[in-house]
Amino acid sequence: xxxxxxxxDEEYEVKPGMTLLSALQKINVVPESVIATRDxxxxxxxxxxxxxxxxxxxxxxxxxx
Amino acid sequence: xxxKKCGNKASVNMRQHKLALCRDHYLEWxxxxxxxxxxxxxxxxxxxxxxxxxxxxxxxxxxxDILTRLGYEADGLYLGLxxxxxxDYSHESQRLAEKFANEYNLKLHIVDIEKEYGQxxxxxxxxxxxxxxxxxAVCGLTKRHEMNRIARDLGYDVLAxxxxxxxxxxxxxxxxxxxxxxxxxxxxxxLPATPGLARKAKPLCRFYEREMTAYCxxxxxxxxxxxxxFAEGSTSIYYKxxxxxxxxxxxxxxxxxxxxxxxARKNGELFVEKNVEQAHLHxxxxxxxxxxxxxLCSFCRMIERVNSIESVPGPSS
Ligand code: SF4
Ligand SMILES: [Zn+2]
Ligand SMILES: [Zn+2]
Numbered sequence: 001x002x003x004x005x006x007x008x009d010e011e012y013e014v015k016p017g018m019t020l021l022s023a024l025q026k027i028n029v030v031p032e033s034v035i036a037t038r039d040x041x042x043x044x045x046x047x048x049x050x051x052x053x054x055x056x057x058x059x060x061x062x063x064x065x
Numbered sequence: 066x067x068x069k070k071c072g073n074k075a076s077v078n079m080r081q082h083k084l085a086l087c088r089d090h091y092l093e094w095x096x097x098x099x100x101x102x103x104x105x106x107x108x109x110x111x112x113x114x115x116x117x118x119x120x121x122x123x124x125x126x127x128x129x130d131i132l133t134r135l136g137y138e139a140d141g142l143y144l145g146l147x148x149x150x151x152x153d154y155s156h157e158s159q160r161l162a163e164k165f166a167n168e169y170n171l172k173l174h175i176v177d178i179e180k181e182y183g184q185x186x187x188x189x190x191x192x193x194x195x196x197x198x199x200x201x202a203v204c205g206l207t208k209r210h211e212m213n214r215i216a217r218d219l220g221y222d223v224l225a226x227x228x229x230x231x232x233x234x235x236x237x238x239x240x241x242x243x244x245x246x247x248x249x250x251x252x253x254x255x256l257p258a259t260p261g262l263a264r265k266a267k268p269l270c271r272f273y274e275r276e277m278t279a280y281c282x283x284x285x286x287x288x289x290x291x292x293x294x295f296a297e298g299s300t301s302i303y304y305k306x307x308x309x310x311x312x313x314x315x316x317x318x319x320x321x322x323x324x325x326x327x328x329a330r331k332n333g334e335l336f337v338e339k340n341v342e343q344a345h346l347h348x349x350x351x352x353x354x355x356x357x358x359x360x361l362c363s364f365c366r367m368i369e370r371v372n373s374i375e376s377v378p379g380p381s382s
Contacts, residue, residue: 032309035278042076042282044066044085060278061231061305062122063296 003049007034007057014049021045033061077279080316088283095280096131099268106254108266113222115139118212119173121158123281123288124227126165128269130286132225133169139225141166142215144208145177147185150294158289165286174219176211182368183375192374193367199295203367210364213354216263228267231274234319235304237326249335253327261354273319
C-alpha cells in the first residue's frame with residue numbers, strides 16, 4: 001500500500017513514513033496553497049503519513065470577487 | 066505540533082506568527098484578532114449598520130460569521146451575477162449564502178442583476194464590448210456600483226468585504242509591478258465615504274487566505290469551493306501562487322509586504338499625497354455616484370448602451 005493524496009481531480013501516491021511537508025514537496029504542491037485533511041481532521045506539516053492514509057488537500061486560493 | 070495556549074494537538078499552524086492553535090483556541094483567536102483590526106483601522110463601531118458583501122465563498126461567509134459572533138449589526142448582500150459556466154456557479158453560491166443566512170437567522174438582501182438590468186453579467190459584458198472576452202471588467206464595475214447603491218439606498222453606514230491578506234498582497238504586487246501611484250494611494254483596510262460612495266472596510270485584510278479556509282472548515286461553514294469559471298488563469302491567482310512560493314520559503318513575507326506598505330504609505334514615505342482625484346469628480350446625473358468626466362458614469366453609460374442595443378432586434382432571444 002501507500003499514502004494517497006488527492007487535490008481536486010488529481011491523485012498522487014507517496015511512500016509511507018514521510019512527513020506531510022515532504023510529501024507535498026515531492027508532488028510539487030506549494031504547502032502554503034493547501035490545507036490537508038485526513039478522515040475530516042486537519043493535519044499539520046510535521047504529521048508522519050502512514051500506510052493506507054488518504055489525505056484530502058483543499059486548495060485555498062480563490063480568484064477575483 | 067501542540068497548541069500554544071492549552072498544549073493539546075494543534076489544528077492550525079501560523080508560521081508567520083510562530084503560533085500553533087487547537088480548534089477551540091483558533092476559533093477564539095480569529096474573532097479577537099478581527100476585533101483588534103476593526104478598532105486599529107477605525108473601520109466601524111457597534112452603533113453602525115454594516116452591509117456585508119456575501120458571495121457564498123469562504124471569505125465573505127467567514128466575515129459575516131465573525132462579525133455576527135462579535136455582536137455587530139451586520140446584514141448580507143448577495144448579488145446574483147447569472148454565471149453558469151457548466152457548474153451552475155451563481156445558483157450554487159446563492160444557495161450557500163441563503164443557507165448560511167437561514168441557519169443563523171440573518172438578513173440577506175438579494176439583488177439579481179438580470180432582473181434589475183435585463184441581462185446577466187456575461188451578456189452585459191458581451192453586449193457592451195468591454196473586457197476582451199472576459200466578463201470580469203463588467204462584473205467588477207457592476208458589483209462596485211450595486212454594492213454602493215444598496216448600501217446608500219438602504220441606509221447602511223459601511224460596506225464590509227471579505228478581502229483577505231492574499232487578495233490585498235496580490236493587488237499590491239500587481240500595482241507595484243506597474244508602479245501605479247494612484248492605485249497604491251487608494252489601497253487600504255478602510256476607505257472613507259465620499260459623496261455618493263459608501264465607506265468600505267476589509268476586516269479580514271490581515272488574515273491569510275489559508276486561515277480563512279481553516280476557519281470555515283473548523284466552524285463547519287459550507288462555502289462554494291468551485292471557482293467562478295471565469296477566474297481560471299487570472300492574473301490575481303497567478304500572483305497569489307507566486308507569493309505563496311515566496312511564503313513557503315520565507316514565512317511572513319506576504320504579511321510584511323503588505324504591512325510595510327501600509328506603514329510606509331501612512332508615514333508619507335511612499336508618495337506625496339495629492340488630492341487630485343477628489344477635485345475632478347462629478348456626480349453622475351442618473352445615479353449620483355461620482356465619475357471622473359461630466360455626464361453619465363461608466364456603469365450608467367454601459368446600461369444605456371445595452372438598452373439601446375436591446376430595442377433593436379438583436380442576436381439574443
Ligand atoms: S472571476 Fe470574479 S470578476 Fe470575473 S466574472 Fe467571475 S466573479 Fe466576476
Ligand atoms: Zn488550545
Ligand atoms: Zn451612474
